[in-house]
Structures are given as structure tokens and as C-alpha cells.
Amino acid sequence: MTAPEPRPGLRERKKIQTRARIRREALGLIQEQGYQATTVEQISDAADISPRTFSRYFSTKEAVLLSVDHIPPIIEAFIAAPAHLSVIDAYRQAVETTFAALDDDAREEAIVGQRLMYSVPEAAGLIYTEYVRLIGPITDALTQRPDAPTDPVERRVLAGAIVGVLIGASHGTPLPGDPISTSLRVLDRMLR
Missing domain, CATH: 1.10.10.60 (Homeodomain-like)
Structure with missing residues (x-):
């Protein structure tokens, strides 16, 4: 710990x-x-x-729409998630826990920012750039998860799979929950 x-x-x-x-x-x-x-x-x-x-x-100006401040606490919660959880389940729990901990104002701000991010054409590429950037911190965090691959390439591929699910499930979705949680559960089932 x-x-x-x-x-x-x-x-x-x-x-x-x-x-x-x-x-x-x-x-x-x-x-x-x-x-x-x-x-x-x-x-x-x-x-x-x-x-x-x-x-x-x-x-x-587009960068104010991003909620990148949530990434460090998600990564911390992912690392700290119980060892008995699979990698994917630990990440799902970390996302859900982080966003559940937001107060009402922070939650509303995150929702507004996400909705604007997906609706402002000038910002469209920015969110996907951030998703690609997220692969690095997840890959690094996987070194601290007990059931994660030991091979660096495999860790990066697994991190990319998690981010791919986030992209596919969250397009236009303001906050975690469904379909993100359901999609991560599907990935977890597929990897077992």
C-alpha cells in the first residue's frame, strides 16, 4: 500500500x-x-x-473544455484498487469512484465541459489527443497492478484497449456510468 x-x-x-x-x-x-x-x-x-x-x-481556448484534472485521481485510484480486481475492473472502479466523489458543482462543470467538448467543432481533435495521451499514464500504472502483464508492449496494448473502450463508449457521454461501465465490463469479460 x-x-x-x-x-x-x-x-x-x-x-x-x-x-x-x-x-x-x-x-x-x-x-x-x-x-x-x-x-x-x-x-x-x-x-x-x-x-x-x-x-x-x-x-x-478549446483546452478549457477538457477535464484533465480528473486523470491523476483516476490513475491513483486505479493503482490503489483492491488486488483481487482484474485490471479492467480496477480501472472501471477507479473512474466510477473518482466521479462519484465530485461535489455537485464539480460534477456539473464536468458535464458542461464534456458536452461542449463534443459539440464544439474546433475542440473535436483535442479530446482524442488527450485520450491518446492517457495511454501513457495507464501503461505506467499497470506496472503497479498485480495481474497486469509484465511485458512493456503488452501493458501498452492493454492500456490502449482500455482507452479504445473509453473512446468508443464515451463519445458524447458527459460522465462515466453507462455506457462506459458496461463497455469496460464487456472488455473485462472478453479478456478472461
């Missing part, structure tokens, strides 16, 4: 708060005015930051 991560320092907590504020303001403006009509300058003004500060937190 791994020791819990130490609480982030003040500077890191402020960065997390600033990032969350920028994203919250951006989503609110985009819902109110539409994606095309919302500018980085408007988002920056609403979040009480400069456009330059915006670019330190988000590489593009």
Missing part, C-alpha cells in the same frame, strides 16, 4: 484554484454567449487574470 500524497503547498493550491476559476468562468461565458463569441480576453477578464496568465494555464 502506498502512502498518501502530501497535501500540495500554498503555491500549488493557488495554481489549482486559479485554473479552476478560469475554467469555471470560461464555461459560464461559453454557455451564455456561445463558443465562437467568447474570447480569451473575456475569459481572462471574468477570471481577473491577464490573457498571458490564461495561456500559462491553458494552451488554447
Whole structure:
């Protein structure tokens, strides 16, 4: 069992708060005015930051739509999942646990961001880039799962299979649950 991560320092907590504020303001403006009509300058003004500060937190306007902040806790929960669970079941549980732990505001923000991500044409490729990027952290986490393959290529293929299921099942689906959970259960059954 791994020791819990130490609480982030003040500077890191402020960065997390600033990032969350920028994203919250951006989503609110985009819902109110539409994606095309919302500018980085408007988002920056609403979040009480400069456009330059915006670019330190988000590489593009489209990037505010992504919920990448959920990836580290999912990976941590995946690693910490009970050893008796299969790899796929452990990942499914990690996703469900992470999203179940969100408060109502964070859940609503995740839903809004996901819906916008799938409906804004400029953002379409960004989510799939993030899915491809997710293969790396899952592959790394598999080294800590007891029943994961020991071969690095096999671990990467398994991580790719998990991400493939996420892509196939989640297109247009705001949050985990069905069809994502059902699809991961199908993959788990197929791999046994």
C-alpha cells in the first residue's frame, strides 16, 4: 500500500484554484454567449487574470473544455484498487469512484465541459489527443497492478484497449456510468 500524497503547498493550491476559476468562468461565458463569441480576453477578464496568465494555464481556448484534472485521481485510484480486481475492473472502479466523489458543482462543470467538448467543432481533435495521451499514464500504472502483464508492449496494448473502450463508449457521454461501465465490463469479460 502506498502512502498518501502530501497535501500540495500554498503555491500549488493557488495554481489549482486559479485554473479552476478560469475554467469555471470560461464555461459560464461559453454557455451564455456561445463558443465562437467568447474570447480569451473575456475569459481572462471574468477570471481577473491577464490573457498571458490564461495561456500559462491553458494552451488554447478549446483546452478549457477538457477535464484533465480528473486523470491523476483516476490513475491513483486505479493503482490503489483492491488486488483481487482484474485490471479492467480496477480501472472501471477507479473512474466510477473518482466521479462519484465530485461535489455537485464539480460534477456539473464536468458535464458542461464534456458536452461542449463534443459539440464544439474546433475542440473535436483535442479530446482524442488527450485520450491518446492517457495511454501513457495507464501503461505506467499497470506496472503497479498485480495481474497486469509484465511485458512493456503488452501493458501498452492493454492500456490502449482500455482507452479504445473509453473512446468508443464515451463519445458524447458527459460522465462515466453507462455506457462506459458496461463497455469496460464487456472488455473485462472478453479478456478472461
